[in-house]
Amino acid sequence: MADIRHFLSKVEKPARYTGGEWGSVIKDPEKVDIRFAFCFPDIYDVGMSHLGMKILYGLINERPDTYCERVFAPWADMEQILRENSLPLFALETGDSLKDFDIAGFTLQYEMSYTNIVNMLDLAGIPLLSRDREGIFVCAGGPCAYNPEPLADIIDFFILGEGEEIINEVLDVFAAWKRANAPRKRFLEQIAELEGVYVPSFYDVSYNEDGTIASVSPNNPAAKEKIKKRIVKDLDKAYYPEKIIVPYTDIVHDRIMLEIFRGCSRGCRFCQAGIIYRPVREKSPEKLLNLADSLIKNTGYEEISLVSLSSSDYTRLGCLTDGLLKVTEPKNINLALPSLRVDNFSMELMEKMRRVRKSGLTFAPEAGTQRLRNVINKNITEEDIRSSATLAFSGGFSGIKLYFMLGLPTETDEDVIGIANLAEMVADCYFTIQKEKRARGLSVTVSASCFVPKPHTPFQWEAQDSIEVLERKQKLLRDSIKHRAIRFNWHEASVSYLEGVFSRGDRRLSKVIIAAQKKGCKFDSWHDFYSFDRWLEVFDECGVVPDFYTTRARSYDEILPWDHIDVGVSRDFLMRENEKAKKAVTTPQCREQCSGCGANSFGGGVCFE
Template identity: 55%
Template sequence: MNRTLEHILPRVQKPARYTGGEYNAVVKDRRQVDVRYALCFPDTYEIGMSNLGMRILYGVMNQMDGVWCERVFAPWGDMEEEMRREGILLYGLESGDSIADFDLIGFSLGYEMAYTNVLNMLDLAGLPLRSEERYGLSPIIIAGGTCAYNPEPLAPFVDIFVLGEGEDVSVEIIQLYRKAREECWSKDEFLAAAAQIPGLYVPSLYDVSYRPDGTLERVTPHEGAPAVVTKRIVQDFDKSYFPVKTIVPSTEIVHDRVMLELFRGCIRGCRFCQAGYAYRPVRSRDPEILLKQGIEACKDSGYQEMTLSSLSTSDYRPLEHLCDGLLDWCEPNRVSLSLPSLRADNFSLGLMERVQHVRKSGLTFAPEAGTQRLRDAINKNVTEEDLLRSCRTAFSGGWSSVKLYFMLGLPTETDEDVLGIADLAEKVYKTWKEVTPNPRRGVTITVSTAWFVPKPHTAFQWEPQITMEEYQRRVKLLREHMKGRSIKYNWHDSQTSFLEAVFARGDRKVADVIETAWRHGAKFDAWSEYFDFDRWLAAFEACGVDPAFYANRTREKDELLPWDVTSVGVTKNFLWRERERAYEAVITPDCRVQCTGCGANKLYPGGKCDA
């Protein structure tokens, strides 16, 4: 640690965020390294270190000879102030070296409200924000993650977007970079070659034109660049890298535990869910491999908690077998096992009792909508009977706390659907009373609503977000109909959800707004301590951009969408059919009942997914 850094750390909150030196962190001899990669997460250390994808890519790249991948997180405001005052550039945690001297800088984009942090981190590194202003072969700025499926709002700032899973393609980028440096390529030559690697989108190789009404007219690829870039997936999930020797943080993080990834993809077809479409096809990991990985990771790290990770944990076929095997080791070693992402239609009391017999934590279910008609419209495939049966089973087993998650503003939603949320919460409460007529303690039913944000590559990508005023009216309506002390109601902030919709479906014109807002102080926009909605409204006005054009406007079927240059493997025709079925309130069976022909199975060997 340099003396200046050592001098300023006592003046900031949580200095352990910025010191590195954690157990299992990778430190290499600079003399044995020819490629340095800065793996950046545009949020705090506590959030970034909880991200399994970061840990996987960190391990994959550090396994490569001559490659040193270091972690970089967004410094909180107090640390940023000290760094700017003392002239300390943004640095890698492992070495303390400025990332401006690294070869490749990659950002993980999981949430649109982190976009200003990407710009802030580039600036803290002393680098020009825009790709066209960075001339040399290093550093190359890369971005990946779920938000990369609509890369356009950050297109002017990023050299390469990685679509899909990064384990294999990250290695290919590094290998190409080595070749480019050895042969003295220019940056333009390197980017042109990178565009030939499947899964890589190079925005500078595409010209964008607009119609007078502001919609896209044409996206024209330069010679050699593909018209559509399709995501990459890991073909053999059993052989893919898992971080058994994982970094143990020196300070508390959000998810401070071993995370076992059961499978990727989802058999369900919720029409609002970007992850459900984007992570297809389904690929499961063998339970015996998971058992070995989980035990080894706990032994190596000393963690006393393990969680099973996926989009829908209870859809993992050998779940009970896996849990039995893990519990045989976890129980005598006092390691707790948790199962998030359970569904109300396949909740197993026996499984939950075995997993949580030491401590019964609260249960969480996500009906998403208050009436069966709307649940059918969004293809949730969960009935009121499913939910009440699961709650009855849980209450009978001793649980006294349940959280219910819903969305407001879903396509076709009416006031009847909104009030259905309150009605369903009341039915859950009555179910508890039926099961426990003489309770020793009360029950807590927490209802939370988020504002629906239409996302790219979903069946609802054409839908408008309801206006902010209408969302607030529906929140008020629901709040007034919530009854009983045992039912608590929380709702999501409307301003950040509105901006999320703008960024999620924005084009390159939104990039100017993001930069303008950042230059006027925007950063950590997901945090109430820093978020300033008026600053964003001023930025939209200064750039002559109407945010409602992106958030509140219905798209036509034949409209060219900003993200049409990217593909998750699911066809646009399939998504449109799902939209039509939503308006008919007709469900589509899950992938295990019937293949829906979405197209994603073509990405898988033999054209058959693992559903």
């Protein structure tokens, strides 16, 4: 057989494929019972930046009976070499073929990675359909697993919720099942009984004549009516790696990631993360300082970044950052504070950021007018934005990035133009600072993505704007921006359209994903290979009308493809929020007042503070 080493000098960044990094785990595969492959459906550079993988890699490898290795999607040059030489997709640690593992676990971070999953299975020589598969089990988890249906025919089982809470139970069942030499189906039945595990083949879906879902019903006694996500109740007690892999080659986020809390108390109505990670649970500053200390010692990284959905909402941020700076400053380590809100961005916080590095600042007003910000429950005012921008400019920052979305429900042209006005206002703040007191070179970047309605959010019933409408709004916004210092970035509307199809899709899309891979769709989130026309051909050939999933509004009584998945937030709450959105009425955040979303059923976090 051909030797992979003979081709490494012919591919871009060969170190993506050679492993052996500091912190990678070496075990004797002969001495373990379970071979687990953590599969990330994108290239090494992206996958290695993913915090969830670091946590689960460390946690699973703590088990003496299991060896967890990493598998990434090969870039096109490497894929071609693998295919031309009949080489199978392999794991980085041992170089062994993915096909020979016991379990392949994919993480679903974004919908546009689905074709890569199929492509990786294909490269490994693993049957693409769950029902054709023997040997290896293919499972998946991560945020997109909360609507698992588009992958229902492909994935054997889904893990819903926080992996560190449940993976050991799954592996315990697997080890016992393997020892017992029981039939394949028996394992799926055994794990289907675990809370948080969803086996899609144990459910039948029937459809109405108009294409909507008539029913979802279990066809196996082991299958539950509803599958509830699992969460870690106390993050201080949960596993968090103190030693992580330090890649040789450059990756996207090459630094220590210190997760300070999970969830978000704010309840922005467009935001899926804000719902699916409920309730908010914080780690204590003491725990975090200990972790930071170990991670700095064990990795040698020159940068540490706080990770959460909204860093400035951490209740003891002052105490934490003081403690961290005491460790990082003498060692020349950068401290990065991303995900800041404009309504609690303080002088003190900015001073701390300045002490480490003067990089750009990013704020996310999301919408251009107060009315629309109320619709989405963003709960920040123009005054918040003005004062934060002025503070930042007076503190020596000269670049501010502003994130917005186009295509939010109820959006009018006035809201679109409002984005331009808001950016102008931010630019004007710069000139209110005396010339000698501000940094040179004002730059305001407006970045506008296209809104995609997500499952388990108050907007899950809403119609998505068509590509034509979005492109018109993009042009309107571009034409409305006059200031020379303002740069405008926008997203490809057709990519958001496709994301919308799979985001709220059902299991009839599995065949579309497989057909798309056969036609050559892969790395759809990369510009290099993306072709919308090719996707339209695939939909056409599969007899699937994509508009059904995107531009169609759903009624409250429609059965949604993910209704049997329970993230702990009730449908009633989502409906209430959607109705309030229509009236542009805001909802206070969890720390001010409980809105009864249902997440208190988990018995922990902010609900009980």
